[in-house]
Amino acid sequence: MVPTVAWENGVVVMIDQRRLPAEESLLRCRDHHEVAAAIREMAIRGAPAIGVAAALGLALGVRQTRSEAATLRAEWSDMCATLAATRPTAVNLFWAIERMRRRFDALAAQGGAVLRDALLSEALAIQQEDLAACQRIGELGAELLPAEARVLTHCNAGALATAGYGTALGVVRSAARLGKLRAVFADETRPWLQGARLTLWELMQDGIEATLIADGAAAHLMASGEINAVVVGADRIAANGDVANKIGTYALAILAKEHGLPFYVAAPVSTLDLHTPSGADIPIEERPAHEVTHVAGRRTAPEGARVRNPAFDVTPHRYVTAIVCERGVARPPFAESLPRLVAP
């Protein structure tokens, strides 16, 4: 399987997710501005994946300047600011930048190749740790699922949204390996169609047969008993357990509750933002209108149509059955269980 993002001889390479599934085309980012553009324009997306990409972007940026000392520090600050300004909601982006910044601060005095190599190692460590976290999340999450699991997932919280394996799709993959997975439904996830374009594609590559549904069909399949669990990823989880994730997640959480189904959130510890008290404090990105008025480059709504396009929503913690992290499974009350996962 094509890696979501990779370091190749001083270039950050990623599969261009805007072109999937029609085309498996690689995007080569040769400086940190190109990495920032790739994140902003969603060539790469998914909270953990954009954290990894930002870290690699910083490693790339700092290798492309010969500046040292105060000049280097100023350039570094600009690089961090450029990458931080790409997208506002997923906290993994800021978490990864902050981790890189700490490494920079620790080694800035040494400068030179020592600093550059350490920052690249740090970025690659972030990537490796995310992959390992997803595999562990998959194991822990799969244990939670019912024996004959018929899972609905939303958006793409898969290998393409992470360093690999996926969070929600990590749970699906592990459940398939355990022989517990009877069905997996992916809703198409308008406006960007991550479900139709990415989740179907990556599960089909793994030989896991998923069924695509329109976003509006989830409640009908819950009522008919065809879905018995919901598993989603997250872009940011507040201290009280409120979960920001792709627009449409909140509706699925309500529908799950109404049908008595468990609603699981699968995310690495880097998605936890315990400095943010509740979902009300999480910034929700509003994306361009053309994502809704057009599909695959074709206009579907009339010219001049007014649009609201919030890219994320907040699921209040009372709808969340459990949050599955690589360090364990947090259950309500999350204000108590989440800090235990973050503590060293």
Next chain:
Amino acid sequence: MVPTVAWENGVVVMIDQRRLPAEESLLRCRDHHEVAAAIREMAIRGAPAIGVAAALGLALGVRQTRSEAATLRAEWSDMCATLAATRPTAVNLFWAIERMRRRFDALAAQGGAVLRDALLSEALAIQQEDLAACQRIGELGAELLPAEARVLTHCNAGALATAGYGTALGVVRSAARLGKLRAVFADETRPWLQGARLTLWELMQDGIEATLIADGAAAHLMASGEINAVVVGADRIAANGDVANKIGTYALAILAKEHGLPFYVAAPVSTLDLHTPSGADIPIEERPAHEVTHVAGRRTAPEGARVRNPAFDVTPHRYVTAIVCERGVARPPFAESLPRLVAP
């Protein structure tokens, strides 16, 4: 405004809703088979509209044969069967065919021009009565809305779904006239995009500014207070008040309940099917996979993707605040209030 469907000198003319909003193209059906194909392939859709189209199709069919007596009766039966076989869920189709059949039976002995003219008059009466019903539904529904109404509607329950004015959009139009309408949100309604393509188009033609949202964004806008009522149409309402309507309706009903918002169903009496005890007895049409794997003719999901595409869902009556018909507003318990609307 272009009429949804019209009789013009022995031709059933309709605006081809598959091509809206890009093209306002008229489809001319020259026999009842062409009318049946137009319904089946959704050139015309919307429960009341396909009832009117079927009635006009029967009037057309019976004018195109010179048969009389037993031969005519056999041909008539075939015509009715052809039109009844087009789509299974909306009861207005069967209601209109049944009404035409009663007229046929009453006048079959006379045959000739008397029968043909009477059947055309009956079809045109169905059309006129539906338009009047929608206007009355609009008045009654608008009274129910909160003073600063911020309405979410689903699919297209507008002029294009009826003989004119619309059911849910009739309520929106009447609320706009009363100065009660502060906002109207239309979700795009995948897979067929009736909201994006039809509802936006027809409201913009009337100078009513609607805001388009992805299907997944409704819950977020309810939580933020931007929506304070939901108004939808219906394809069939069972005796207990269960409502079959476009896939996605059931989810909106649950979300409305969860946010304490009223959920109104606007439909003419012809949508009531008191012979069907509950929603479990309503047949739900499953439509072709390509509606979900493609958008506007372009493939969005991978080749070979498995799909479920139920076109309708059933909203249990406990989620319905009121059902607005032209003869009055039914409130729970619907098993008592609905029969009172149907009784002569």
